Structures are given as C-alpha cells and as structure tokens.
Amino acid sequence: MNTAKPSNAFIAASWFALLAGMAAFIIGLWNAQMALNEKGYYFTVLMYGLFSGISLQKSVRDQLEGIPVTGIYYGLSWFSTILAIALLTVGLWNATLLLSEKGFYAMAFLLSLFGAIAVQKNTRDAKTTAAPEAESTFHN
Template identity: 35%
Template sequence: MQSKEFFFLTWAAFLVSFSFVLIAIWNTDWMLVERGFYTICLGWITFSAFSLVKVLRDRNEGIKTAPEYLFLAWLSMIVSFSIGMIAVWNTEWIFVEKGYYWMGILFTTYTSVALAKVIRDRQVYLEEHKEVQDAIIEKEE
C-alpha cells in the first residue's frame, strides 16, 4: 500500500488541477453559457477518467464487465476530452491562454486517472488486510 503522504499528495494534485481550471473559468468575463459549457466539460472529463479506470481495473482483475460498458467508457473519455480540447482550439484566445486551458485539461485528466488508481489500490489493500482496517477504525473511535 502506498503511504498516507502519497495518498494525500494525489488528492491534493487532483484538487489543485481541478480547482485551478474551475477558478480560471469562473473568473473570466465570458457569458454564463460559456462558463457553464467549460465547467460541464471539465466534470465530464473527470467522471469519464474515473469510469474508464474502474472498468479497465475490473477487467484486468477478472471482475466481469460488459463489453458495452467498456466501449461506452472509452467513448465517453475520448469524446469528452476531444470536445474540451477542440472547444479551446476554436476560441479566439491568444495561444498562451489556449495552452493554459489545454494543460489544465491534461493535468486534470491525468490526476483523475491517478486518483482513481490510488483509491482503488487503497480499497484492495484494506480488503486484503482486514486487521489494518480494524486498527484504523479503532483509532478513529
């Protein structure tokens, strides 16, 4: 199992990446519909990344997954990421501003994948080491 520090650093990286893009979106002079569109894209990308990691992990661990769900997870990830990137490309912003949002989308996608993996690794470890989970529960009480 990874250390608590690694677990919290992964959470911090995800929250920072998601927050930086979200704060940037909502501190612009764009119309509300534009801010809403980019916010929804960011949420969709994040959810798609979590869902894709879950279905791939389930499949690799021998947990039965429907091929249709695997297809939809891949499709959702590709479509959400593409829409986000193409939407930024089609703006009239200067290239530096486009780069900021592209990097924000990439960083959020990567940290979403990393966070999903870390959460699942922690869950598997705690299930395999029940005594560790019992000790954690005792400390909390």
C-alpha cells in the same frame, strides 16, 4: 491481482494534482471574459471528463482483475474519455482566447484528469490491501 498499498506521498500527490487542476480550471473560468454559457460548457466538459476518466480506470482495472465488465460499458468508458478530450480541444480551438489561455485550460484539464484517475486508483488499492477478504463484495 496482488496490489501494494499506495504510499502516503503518492496519495497526497494525487489529491494535490486533482484539487490543483480543478481549482486552476474553475478559477480561470470564474475570471474569464466569456459568456456564461461558454463558461458552463467548459465546466461541464471538465466534470464529464473527470467522471469518464474514473469510469475508464475502473473498467480497465476490473478487466485486469478478472471482474466481468460488459463490452458496451468498456467501450463507452473509452469513448466518453476520448469525447471529453475532443470536446475540450474543439472548444479551445474555436475559442477567441489567447494561445496562453488555451494552453492553461488544456493543462489544468489534463492535470485534473490525471489526478482523478490516480485518486480512484489509490482508493481502490487502499481498499483492496486493507480488506482482502472484502474484495469479492466491494469494488470501487
């Protein structure tokens, strides 16, 4: 697969989206009037969502490039990403928060998820275009 190196502007925008989304979500949790275990739940869902989103992007990209990906890993990547979004949705649906707070957490989560996927894609594209001969030995 022939991939172009991502532009510096897109790399910067991706990192900004990831960091801004994570910072907003975490600062919102820090200032929230909720029990510590509830804050822990939302933080864990954020971290799980970011990891699963990156894993999904990697497995989809591997398949597109002809790199073997087991069906179970591919399926688990999709399942984990959908589960993280569902867990956040159910948690916010049942939370005793203002509707504006629920929307804030949902948007910060989705911004973080987009940013994490874009940063992973940019990292892989940069590695692929920087060293095409190393493509067969290193996969991000």
